[in-house]
Amino acid sequence: MIITQATLQDMDGVFAILRANHVSNVPEEEKKNGFVTTNLTEEQMKALIEKENGVTIAKDDDGKVVAFALAASWEFWSEWPLFAYMIEELPKFTCEGETLTVENSYQYGPVCIDKSVRGTGVFEKVFFASLANYADKYPYMATFINQINPRSYAAHTRKALMTEAGTFQFNNNNYYMMVCPTTPVEER
Ligand SMILES: CC(C)(COP(=O)(O)OP(=O)(O)OC[C@H]1O[C@@H](n2cnc3c(N)ncnc32)[C@H](O)[C@@H]1OP(=O)(O)O)[C@@H](O)C(=O)NCCC(=O)NCCS
Incomplete structure (x- = not known):
């Protein structure tokens, strides 16, 4: 398994997993294992890869994308209504006692792990690689989790x-x- 930042060649693989896990395609009985609600156009995904370097992926030994985590500045996400609302709400929330702002935090997610590799440690690898990719830019990371997604929580x-x-x-x-902070206390 390789964990890396995606290039444009990986876009089809990322979209395949995104589509499979989108709430519109996940059967009702499978929703307890998670779903995502964020959609991106090809243009948005391209910008996320090229301009923000914000797509962390896992590839199996055959080079197939089996997991991804997206992350970007609040500015990038601000065109999605939910993220625009989160930006307004940020001052109500803190991390380690610090009020969240668009300057001291960024937004991670959605994250999707292909069914074939769930529960194998791929989630942790992709999560921490994505976090490390942003650690020198922002002290804090924020995301939302739908309260009816207990597996993600x-x-x-x-x-x-x-x-x-x-x-x-x-x-x-x-x-x-x-x-969460992007750098654990013991590593500062
Ligand atoms: C959510 C997701 C990223 C987690 O990755 P994963 O590889 O499945 O995670 P893991 O299986 O390692 O860990 C999930 C934990 O939730 C637990 N869990 C599983 N189903 C659960 C449920 N219905 N309710 C509560 N906990 C649950 C598991 O037992 C496991 O904990 P444990 O290892 O301590 O027992 C992945 O399942 C996924 O991509 N789901 C579809 C898309 C999604 O929901 N993305 C997140 C949107 S915020």
């Missing part, structure tokens, strides 16, 4: 050491605001 709190900074609602959905 369990993975991020137990394996990625993220904590819940509070909750918010948007479009009749209930979300956790999740945060």
